[in-house]
Amino acid sequence: MLTKxxxxxxxxxxxxxxxxxxxxxxxxxxxxxxxxxxxxERHWQVINWVRQEAASSGEFPSLRAISKRSGVDTKELYxxxxxxxxxxxxxxxxxxxxxxxx
Amino acid sequence: MSEERKLAIICSKGSLxxxxxxxxxxxxxxxxxxxxxxFFTFWGMDIITKEKVxxxxxxxVGNPAMHMPQxxxxxxxxxxxxxxxxxxxxxxxxxPPVREFLEMVHDAGCGVWACKMAxxxxxxxxxxxxxxxxxxxxxxxxxxxxxxAQLLFI
Numbered sequence: 001m002l003t004k005x006x007x008x009x010x011x012x013x014x015x016x017x018x019x020x021x022x023x024x025x026x027x028x029x030x031x032x033x034x035x036x037x038x039x040x041e042r043h044w045q046v047i048n049w050v051r052q053e054a055a056s057s058g059e060f061p062s063l064r065a066i067s068k069r070s071g072v073d074t075k076e077l078y079x080x081x082x083x084x085x086x087x088x089x090x091x092x093x094x095x096x097x098x099x100x101x102x
Numbered sequence: 103m104s105e106e107r108k109l110a111i112i113c114s115k116g117s118l119x120x121x122x123x124x125x126x127x128x129x130x131x132x133x134x135x136x137x138x139x140x141f142f143t144f145w146g147m148d149i150i151t152k153e154k155v156x157x158x159x160x161x162x163v164g165n166p167a168m169h170m171p172q173x174x175x176x177x178x179x180x181x182x183x184x185x186x187x188x189x190x191x192x193x194x195x196x197x198p199p200v201r202e203f204l205e206m207v208h209d210a211g212c213g214v215w216a217c218k219m220a221x222x223x224x225x226x227x228x229x230x231x232x233x234x235x236x237x238x239x240x241x242x243x244x245x246x247x248x249x250x251a252q253l254l255f256i
Contacts, residue, residue: 062196063133067206073209074206074209078210078211086133086134101130102126102129102195102197
């Protein structure tokens with residue numbers, strides 16, 4: 001298997017520190033580390049929406065906002081990103097750990 | 103996050119301000135992959151009662167954090183005013199109303215349980231409670247579910 005080396009800055013918990021360094025390949029690597037690889041079309045809908053929203057608002061969206069506006073509801077979010085969707089979505093989307101309470 | 107970590111929260115108060123802490127923590131736990139259960143008892147039953155859930159109030163009387171003389175808090179309309187103000191602030195924080203919050207934590211996999219004794223005392227049946235309630239259970243059954251959990255009483 002041919003692998004390309006990816007070099008990005010991560011914090012101590014494995015979150016990217018600079019979302020601008022993100023590429024779709026990184027999402028796949030993060031997903032593999034989180035045990036949810038390969039990413040399907042529904043995962044990508046969440047990741048793409050989150051990146052778009054975070055870029056336009058300047059803030060990483062809450063899980064509630066994701067469930068209401070990304071087209072993927074709460075139940076499905078927990079199926080797609082089981083055992084800690086907040087962490088898994090942020091890592092796959094290349095953002096630091098979300099600080100919000102909701 | 104540790105796979106075994108587990109949180110069980112007893113909600114015993116039915117005012118609007120006391121409804122949120124349990125819901126926020128249970129939801130945060132689920133977002134982090136921590137197992138969570140909410141157990142509603144006594145006045146907390148209002149939070150899961152269909153007729154009451156949309157009408158929970160913030161009561162200024164007896165609440166020193168309102169920073170007003172007690173008699174002012176007791177004037178007509180003050181409870182409604184405090185309630186309206188809190189609902190507005192909650193909305194600004196992107197927090198859902200209580201009914202929607204219950205649906206959200208339940209969809210997130212949090213258990214929602216009603217206390218059997220409180221239900222009997224208040225003459226509440228399953229159909230009087232919101233759909234998210236997973237069951238009406240006794241204290242012993244709750245303790246079984248809460249085995250190994252960090253327990254919080256609100």
